[in-house]
Amino acid sequence: MNMILSKTIHKELYYKMILCRKFEENAAKMFNLGKIHGTTHLCIGEEATGIGVCSVLAKEDYILQTHRGHNQSIGKNMSIKRMMAEFLGKATGYCKGMGGSMHIADFSVGSLGANGIVGGGIPIATGAAFTQRYTKSDSITVCFFGDGATNEGAFHESLNLASVWKLPVLFVCTNNLYGMSTHISKSMNISDISLRATSYGIKGISLDGNDVLSIYRETVKAKEYVLKNGPMLMVLNTYRWTGHSKSDTQEYRTKKEVDEWKEKCPIKRHGEYLLSHMLFSKEDLELMHIQAEQEIRDAVTFAEDSPEPCIENILDDVYAE
């Protein structure tokens, strides 16, 4: 039988997903206006993954995000204001403007940081889980990475290590079928990535990555499981609607494929569930949208009004005292 989720949880999941969607739509807009330097990786279409997983976690549980990690950060209750400020490279941003969108971190809520190196977070997560076991904490580490990252040595070495040491780490693979332009059929000889767990003698599961409720429920179970048994690999099958990054012309896939996936929008799906189960009314959802839009506007104002970091402080964080 399905675990019953409270109205509060439903609201949290839905609100975080629309907040993330609007955050990114806004980020893309600012990008096009030239307000943002560098590049950005949007997770539009994948919101259910990080939000479904992270909403289960306690503050003490660690997460390691990916370059496409806004949904993971928002899921872990990070502040939109400080994320937006970091995006603009401002001193009030999460990393004082030093990291940008690819390196958002908030240690105060257990986020050990997004990574610009594909697979770079996987060994780090393993180490964080080592600490948790060593200090006998009852928290876990969740490590996010993409399908493409599972072809890096870091993935295989870390899963092996975590499996022999039975570390409390949940490896979450966001399978959006592509690593940049490369379809998984060209980069691996399997289509179900959770099979990779078998080589390490750990549990692997594969879920619909656009079903936020099933992701939430399975994560509740997974947290218990990894605390007791050691690592597990959870594969969330989803799709990114936009290009890989700002410079992607998407020659490698068809519009038809993209449109088909847009039909499976995780937000629309959850919204329909809420209405059909009469958990919320149309007006309730409408209000949430208005609130989220206001939150984004406030974040943009905060970020734009914030100061740039100064060159005088550039050496401050190269070494610890």
Place this chain on the structure above:
Amino acid sequence: MREITYAQAVREAMSEEMRRNPNIVFFGEDIGVYGGGFGVSLGMLDEFGEDRIIDTPISELAITGCAAGAAMTGLRPIVEIMFSDFITLAMEPLVNQAAKNRFQFGGQASVPMVLRTPGGSGTGGAEQHSQSLEAWVCHVPGLKVVIPSTAYDAKGLLKAAIRDNNPVVFIEQKLLYCTKGVVPEVGDEYLIPLGKADVKRIGKDITIITYGRMVPRCLKVAGQFSKQGIDIEVVDVRTLVPLDKTCLIESAKKTGKVLVVHEACQTGGYGGEIASTVVDSEAFPYLTAPVKRLCGMDVPIPYNRYLEAQIVPTEDKIAEAVMQLQNY
């Protein structure tokens, strides 16, 4: 003569070499339809097909090692590593295998491969997508290291690198990809031998020794100083290993004042090698001022665009260093 971009020059070098030698294959992430992270290989898939333009999984260690193995057995692979920061993942096969296999097997093997990768900051890529790590590879005997600063040099040097029988690390400059330069027509073949520096501007008062994207910047500063009657010679090292010591030393003897400029961090940077090459030579008695280095600050590359621009040698900082030498 026609002008093409630095990126086009790199593409032409690869394509021309691939036409003349069927044993050249090209490995990299998203180099096919996508054309590589910076569009350098756009169109090559159409001409050479999937057998030779090979999209790989995201596995830098494996593809670099695979290239080394293929090189030892008769092919001449080119590997593209999307950002030079990711050579960290390819270091083992590059440093312990490709660089060593000729020597440690008593000369039986040769490893004719080219690892191409773009380096440098200025794109907002932040800490993990902006580094200049050339000093790392310069420190490994068995590897050659090239960093071109113009489209002309990029083409001629890459063709030579592909024909070289050793592993060559060919570091391109992201911020130069779109810059244009005069390059002979396709078919008017030229090669630039590895190990030859190039005097990009002749002068008599001060020598600036530099490479990569700092070359155009130093040339600009030199142009400004010429109006004030200070005549700066700009030497583009082009090939860091092997280093054209003669060229550097001759220029130092002529001007007596040397400024070394590079974008990479100062500590452990290749500028130290260049400076000591000059000091530890017959140029020493000709020097009329200490050899000076102007490098990137010893910090990771920050995301914020203003800070990012300030931690590398700027035109102002280069001009200031020139004045210090001039007034010494």
